[in-house]
Amino acid sequence: MKIIDVRAIPLVRPLEETFRGGTYQITSRNTLVTEIEADNGLVGIAFGGDEEKYQSEVVQVIESALRPLLIGEDLWSVERLWDRMFQADPGLENRGIHTLDLLNKAIQMQAIAAVDNALWDLLGKSYGVPLYKLLGGFRDRVPVIAIGGYYADGKGDKELIEEMRGYQAAGLAGVKMKVGRATVKEDVHRVRVVREALGQEFVIACDANQAWVPEDAIRFGGAVEDLGVRWLEEPVVWYEQLRGLRQVRQAVKIPVVAGQGEISRFGCRDLILNEAVDILNVDVTIAGGITEWRRIAAMASMFGIGMAHHEEPQVALHLLASIPHGLYVEIFPNPERDPMWFDLPVKQPEIQGGYMKVPQCPGLGIDLDQEIIAKYSAKSKVL
Numbered sequence: 311m312k313i314i315d316v317r318a319i320p321l322v323r324p325l326e327e328t329f330r331g332g333t334y335q336i337t338s339r340n341t342l343v344t345e346i347e348a349d350n351g352l353v354g355i356a357f358g359g360d361e362e363k364y365q366s367e368v369v370q371v372i373e374s375a376l377r378p379l380l381i382g383e384d385l386w387s388v389e390r391l392w393d394r395m396f397q398a399d400p401g402l403e404n405r406g407i408h409t410l411d412l413l414n415k416a417i418q419m420q421a422i423a424a425v426d427n428a429l430w431d432l433l434g435k436s437y438g439v440p441l442y443k444l445l446g447g448f449r450d451r452v453p454v455i456a457i458g459g460y461y462a463d464g465k466g467d468k469e470l471i472e473e474m475r476g477y478q479a480a481g482l483a484g485v486k487m488k489v490g491r492a493t494v495k496e497d498v499h500r501v502r503v504v505r506e507a508l509g510q511e512f513v514i515a516c517d518a519n520q521a522w523v524p525e526d527a528i529r530f531g532g533a534v535e536d537l538g539v540r541w542l543e544e545p546v547v548w549y550e551q552l553r554g555l556r557q558v559r560q561a562v563k564i565p566v567v568a569g570q571g572e573i574s575r576f577g578c579r580d581l582i583l584n585e586a587v588d589i590l591n592v593d594v595t596i597a598g599g600i601t602e603w604r605r606i607a608a609m610a611s612m613f614g615i616g617m618a619h620h621e622e623p624q625v626a627l628h629l630l631a632s633i634p635h636g637l638y639v640e641i642f643p644n645p646e647r648d649p650m651w652f653d654l655p656v657k658q659p660e661i662q663g664g665y666m667k668v669p670q671c672p673g674l675g676i677d678l679d680q681e682i683i684a685k686y687s688a689k690s691k692v693l
């Protein structure tokens with residue numbers, strides 16, 4: 311069976327309000343829909359990524375550099391196709407400076423990811439099995455947490471607790487809350503009030519988005535050690551990723567998470583070998599797609615490292631369900647923050663008792679709303 315077409319449709323959707331984390335703010339929810347059509351009459355479809363600045367370049371790489379490599383190829387040859395895409399010249403300007411050149415590689419790896427994820431959906435559909443079963447089928451539901459606890463003007467303890475109670479009422483296992491924008495003392499207080507109000511069973515992870523120098527991360531970690539924090543995500547500044555994360559791990563008895571910004575298995579290898587992480591939250595839409603994510607998960611298992619996943623529940627759910635060391639799938643339960651999750655899929659996976667159930671339809675098992683795709687397609691505006 312041969313691939314006969316590859317299509318990329320960038321979606322751009324401005325948000326009604328601004329969301330602020332430790333080191334950034336979000337004003338738009340973008341994503342990329344990829345379709346791969348085969349001569350067996352099936353179309354693999356995936357969506358993912360939240361790329362704002364370089365979205366049009368990602369589309370350009372898919373259309374100009376990757377699509378010609380795939381047309382006419384056998385759809386079963388996933389490893390071979392991945393390697394061809396990895397070796398391809400993305401056709402972007404070569405800056406000749408290694409660290410800047412990584413930007414081009416990051417764009418290329420996002421493009422490969424978009425194609426690879428759609429290809430795996432196509433494989434699932436061609437076999438007639440849900441993707442998580444094709445990948446190993448370890449479980450059919452995955453614990454789910456909210457991404458929340460954003461900072462907002464006028465938001466105090468009362469509003470924070472109300473937000474968390476909403477997640478609990480919605481059947482979520484807990485929250486990954488933002489830290490790192492306030493003082494360490496204030497952030498410790500925020501975590502403490504959530505723990506006291508929501509009880510011991512409510513999962514609380516903390517994500518600093520690389521806000522702290524190692525000393526502040528260690529101060530925060532030490533102060534919340536008695537609060538049952540599930541993990542500390544990206545606690546240190548970007549330039550201290552290896553040494554700083556290791557320092558935090560050595561000083562604090564809370565698992566350290568990083569990896570969401572890595573673009574390949576090689577960056578993950580360095581995090582592991584430098585003893586910088588307990589858990590990797592590699593994003594399948596950034597780091598080369600399902601093929602590369604599975605390689606990273608295999609490497610992690612050899613070192614006793616758990617696998618989380620940065621956002622993108624539509625794919626993460628299948629990946630985390632397919633391996634024994636998969637942790638929590640995460641969603642934005644607030645439709646204002648992630649409207650695409652609420653209306654791009656025709657139907658969301660069911661959430662009950664702290665778990666998200668894996669769809670049992672072939673492939674990713676999530677049909678997309680064509681009206682939403684048409685409404686937010688940036689194709690004519692971007693290219």
Ligand SMILES: [Mg+2]
Pocket residue numbers: 517519543544570620
């Ligand atoms: Mg994060």
